[in-house]
Amino acid sequence: MRKAGWVWSVVGASALVAAGCATYPDPAATRGIAEKMVREDFTAPSPGLLKRLEQDKAQQLCSKIGGAALTQEGAAEVVKLSRASIQYPASGKLVGDWKVGNKLAHDGAGDRIQGGRLEKRKENGGLCQNCHALAPGEVNVGNVGPSLTGYGLQRGNSEAIAKLTYERIFNGWAFVPCSNMPRLGATRHLTPEQITHLVAFLIDPQSPINRKQ
């Protein structure tokens, strides 16, 4: 009995040695393994589109595993990078047409890749409806982001609010680093002009989003 136990422990130890004591790789090794996968495992109609998989510095800083906290330095860097990314429309006018903005906010299409083809449209949808409550009583809306119902009623439509709203859509990480909100202008999903229409949709008193309930 005793001898058998000894034999088994030798067998067990040898097995562990043979297996090289398999265990979790460290974060640097994991990163190497996973990034190699990303480089090899996707296809796109053009090499330029494959570049979508490459992370910029802010995306790297914002990819925290299992709710790991963003360091203060990391957050400061994301804010700095995000502030620097913000561009304004050539016209200088930050408030566009709320009717165009309304359509954009309810448009979730554009720029997807399927069957070796890019979903090419004149312009991308704004995606807002996917995650935000919009006009009062609108049912088919998501809740990943905060409700935008009455956005302008609560904040008014001053120049300062227009600028803040524009910047938060262009790159929300300048205000809440690493939030779930896509940096719609900074990643070029939307153009500066499209964002001005969304600003109008949010703050114009005539916009359905500001209809009194």
Next chain:
Amino acid sequence: MPKTRGGLAAILLGFLAPWGALPLLAQSEDPLAVGRRMLAEDNPGELWIERGKALFHQKRGPRGASLEQCDFGMGPGKLEGAAAQLPRYFSDVDRVLDLESRLLHCMVELQGFKRDDVVRRAISRPASDGSDVEALALYITSRSNGMKVNVTLRHQKEYDTFKAGEYLFHRRAGQTDFACIQCHGEAAKRIRLQDLWNINDPKHIAEVASTWPAYRGAHFVVRTMQWRLYDCFWQMRLPELKYGSDTSIALATYLQVRGNGALIQVPGFKR
């Protein structure tokens, strides 16, 4: 245009809503939940199981072989409980494989099918008869029905794959800045009306790990985990995920390990 789309959306919604989201995720106050449950009890995906079984035993491909010699980790042709322990390391290919990539391997090596041909047909068109791979994956998984998901990490490549999957689940990229975690990390979230499962909720991750392949109401076909992952990357505006790629296997490994202990019941039933 928006009016047309709104009208169409309303019609689609009225039509599809009763088939709804994962029954477990349905919010309790949701008046449609009862209808969803009733329809799920009469799952059309059941029809795919018999077809998968026939395909498994039939001599097919350039080599005229069945899949009875395919080893899913329990020995050649042993399907009982095989899906429950996948993904796992296979020494003959020195890789970690999930159910679908192992199936693909056998269709190529045993039956002589061309890999590209199988991959091209693996994900069927909506409202079609479905693909052989979809039927086979469902049949093989159904042989683990009632068993617990039990993916163990032993080989170094299994540890590496699990950790890579965890990393990829949190890796933000592309013009939407999304990783999986942006939509699947919080409780009671929706994209439009679609409930999102939350990886931190044991009930939700259990359902993810135990209900694929599933009949997808909106597509009228059986869908697999490989399709689910592909479709998420599509919506994230990222390039196309290769069928059976290491990235897909890593994500599947991460999800299955997190869902260990869940009782397998396929076909699942999805929106």
